[in-house]
Each structure stands twice: as structure tokens, then as C-alpha cells.
Amino acid sequence: MKDTSSPHPRRVLVLGATGTIGRAAARALVQRGHDVTCFVRPRAGVSGALNADDSARLLPGAALRFGDVCDPASLARDAFAGERFDALVSCLASRTGAPKDAWAIDHLAHVHALAAAKQAGVSHMVLLSAICVQKPLLAFQHAKLAFERELMQSGMDYSIVRPTAFFKSLSGQVERVRSGKPFLIFGDGQLTACKPISDADLGDYLADCLDQGDRRNRVLPIGGPGDAITPRQQGEHLFALAGREPKFKHVPVALLDVIIKTLGVMGRVLPPLAAKAELARIGRYYATESMLVLNPDTGRYDADATPSTGRQTLFEHYADLLQGRAATERGDHAVF
Numbered sequence: 005m006k007d008t009s010s011p012h013p014r015r016v017l018v019l020g021a022t023g024t025i026g027r028a029a030a031r032a033l034v035q036r037g038h039d040v041t042c043f044v045r046p047r048a049g050v051s052g053a054l055n056a057d058d059s060a061r062l063l064p065g066a067a068l069r070f071g072d073v074c075d076p077a078s079l080a081r082d083a084f085a086g087e088r089f090d091a092l093v094s095c096l097a098s099r100t101g102a103p104k105d106a107w108a109i110d111h112l113a114h115v116h117a118l119a120a121a122k123q124a125g126v127s128h129m130v131l132l133s134a135i136c137v138q139k140p141l142l143a144f145q146h147a148k149l150a151f152e153r154e155l156m157q158s159g160m161d162y163s164i165v166r167p168t169a170f171f172k173s174l175s176g177q178v179e180r181v182r183s184g185k186p187f188l189i190f191g192d193g194q195l196t197a198c199k200p201i202s203d204a205d206l207g208d209y210l211a212d213c214l215d216q217g218d219r220r221n222r223v224l225p226i227g228g229p230g231d232a233i234t235p236r237q238q239g240e241h242l243f244a245l246a247g248r249e250p251k252f253k254h255v256p257v258a259l260l261d262v263i264i265k266t267l268g269v270m271g272r273v274l275p276p277l278a279a280k281a282e283l284a285r286i287g288r289y290y291a292t293e294s295m296l297v298l299n300p301d302t303g304r305y306d307a308d309a310t311p312s313t314g315r316q317t318l319f320e321h322y323a324d325l326l327q328g329r330a331a332t333e334r335g336d337h338a339v340f
């Protein structure tokens with residue numbers, strides 16, 4: 005087995021450790037021999053489903069501290085607790101992407117955490133961001149970018165990791181296909197492409213930012229192994245793995261436009277519908293924009309310019325899901 009131990013074990017505070025990638029990052033940091041402390045909510049997980057014991061079981065080898073990441077006093081008292089830390093690793097993100105929550109979490113909580121980290125002697129922050137912020141059209145992307153800028157100007161060393169699509173975001177239709185339903189695609193299913201990255205491969209990449217000098221003070225777009233794949237190819241592989249004839253249902257992007265417009269108008273009177281309109285805008289974004297590096301000169305997405313890391317492929321994950329060897333926590337970002 006490959007020796008993953010760090011040549012310089014550090015004291016690391018992790019935010020967002022109960023999320024999909026946070027768990028993988030915390031695991032990778034522990035594996036490398038770092039001294040890992042995770043600052044989490046007393047009730048964590050989707051809809052607060054995890055109590056303190058559940059969170060501890062998810063994060064073996066890490067120390068847990070509990071408090072409120074939105075409260076500067078709690079960050080100083082409960083997270084850093086007046087002690088010295090070497091690094092801050094954040095996989096913290098709004099679970100819904102709704103504008104108010106995104107500005108509170110992806111931006112403001114990070115601003116407070118950065119200030120508290122400086123006080124604690126932290127010299128390097130590894131930030132999980134998203135590749136889609138390179139073309140910001142949505143509130144959560146602006147919130148993430150605003151913090152990215154503050155981190156870059158903070159004087160602290162940074163590694164801003166912008167991954168492509170996660171497996172969980174591309175696995176929502178496995179059950180549909182298994183049960184004989186058609187695979188839903190926008191347009192012809194070839195409007196977009198991505199280089200899916202597994203949770204574990206991304207966790208490793210984030211953890212290795214602490215030791216790899218060439219990942220310091222850089223914005224790092226990153227995808228998984230292999231070629232970029234379209235939604236249509238995802239469907240074709242799923243049908244092949246399930247031993248079924250491919251069957252696609254085409255959803256016009258214009259349908260999303262109608263939904264966005266209707267919810268937007270109604271949202272002026274009923275605010276919960278405005279939030280739903282933003283979620284529909286998020287859906288439209290992913291239906292039409294690729295999760296690949298955008299070439300600023302041509303305005304086109306470029307698979308070859310999108311770096312790859314890791315070993316696990318989405319199609320291996322599909323096989324594991326179909327055979328019951330893996331399960332997906334889909335969370336609140338799911339479109340299909």
C-alpha cells in the first residue's frame with residue numbers, strides 16, 4: 005500500500021467535516037498523520053440528522069469540537085479555543101445554495117473563520133470551492149468568489165481547490181434506470197460535459213495541498229481520471245451496466261426557463277417561491293454549463309485544459325451502486 009504519511013504532520017482545523025467531501029478530506033488528513041480537529045454543529049448532516057455521537061463515528065481519528073461557525077465568538081472560543089493551529093481546511097458550504105444561506109456560509113462564516121485562524125497562528129488555508137465560479141451567474145457562486153478574493157488578499161498562504169462534478173450529483177438516476185424508467189436528459193444530453201471526481205480522490209487532493217508546494221497560493225481546477233463525459237454517456241453506461249435497452253426522455257431547457265420566470269414573478273409576493281426560483285436557476289446552470297475549465301479566449305469549455313487526479317471513475321461507482329456495494333447521500337443540491 006502507498007505510504008501517505010505527511011513529511012510534516014500539522015495541527016489542522018477542519019470546517020464542513022460532516023459534508024460529503026469534508027468527511028473524505030478529514031479521513032485523508034488523519035491518514036497522513038495530521039492532528040485533526042473538526043469543528044461541527046451539535047446537530048449536523050442533511051436536516052440535522054446527525055447527533056454528536058453520529059458525527060464522531062463519521063470522523064474516526066479526529067477530535068471533534070462543537071459550536072456555531074457563523075458566530076465569531078464561538079469560532080474563537082469553541083473551535084480554536086485559544087490554541088495554536090498550523091492549517092485550516094474548509095469544505096464548508098451552504099447545503100441549499102439559496103442566496104441568503106450562501107452569503108452567510110460560503111462568504112461570511114469563512115471571513116470570520118479566516119480572522120480566527122490568523123489569531124490562532126494558522127499560516128495556510130485549503131479552501132474547497134467549485135469550478136463553476138469561473139463563470140459566476142448564481143448567488144452562491146458570487147458568495148464563494150467574494151471569499152476567494154478575500155483569502156487571496158489576506159496574506160495567508162492559500163490553496164483554492166475548484167473541483168468538477170461530484171459522483172453524488174451524477175448518481176440521482178441510478179434508481180430510475182434500475183426500475184426501468186427512462187434516463188432524463190436536457191436537450192440531446194450533450195449540452196455539457198464534466199470530469200467526475202470521487203469523494204475519496206478529492207479528499208486526498210485537498211489533504212495533499214498541505215505538503216505539495218506547487219499547490220500553494222494557487223487556484224486549482226481539478227477533475228477525476230479519464231475523459232470528460234456527457235449526461236448522455238452517463239445514461240448509456242448506466243443502461244449497459246443494468247443490462248437494459250437505453251431509453252432517454254428529453255427535457256427541453258426552455259421548460260426550466262418557464263419555471264424560473266413563473267417562480268420569479270410569484271416570488272415577488274411569496275418569498276419562499278423566490279428561493280425556489282433560485283434553485284431552478286441552479287438547475288438550469290448545470291443543465292447548460294460544463295464543469296470543465298473555461299478558455300477565456302474562446303469562451304469554450306476545454307476538457308484537455310482540465311487537470312485530472314485520482315483513480316476512481318464514475319462508471320465504477322455506478323457499478324457499485326447497482327450492485328449495492330455503495331450508496332449515495334444526495335443532500336439538497338439534487339436536480340434529478
Ligand SMILES: NC(=O)c1ccc[n+]([C@@H]2O[C@H](COP(=O)([O-])OP(=O)(O)OC[C@H]3O[C@@H](n4cnc5c(N)ncnc54)[C@H](OP(=O)(O)O)[C@@H]3O)[C@@H](O)[C@H]2O)c1
Nearest residue numbers: 020021022023024025045048049096097134168169170173
Ligand atoms: N456537488 C457537486 O457536484 C460539486 C462540484 C464542485 C464543487 N462543489 C462544491 O463543493 C462544496 C462542498 O460540497 P459537499 O457536497 O461536500 O457539501 P455538503 O455535503 O452539503 O456539506 C456541507 C458542509 O457544510 C456544513 N454547513 C453548511 N451549513 C452550515 C451551517 N449553517 N453551520 C455549520 N456548518 C454548515 C455542513 O454541516 P452540517 O452537516 O452541519 O449541515 C457540511 O459539513 C460546495 O461548495 C459545492 O458548491 C460541489
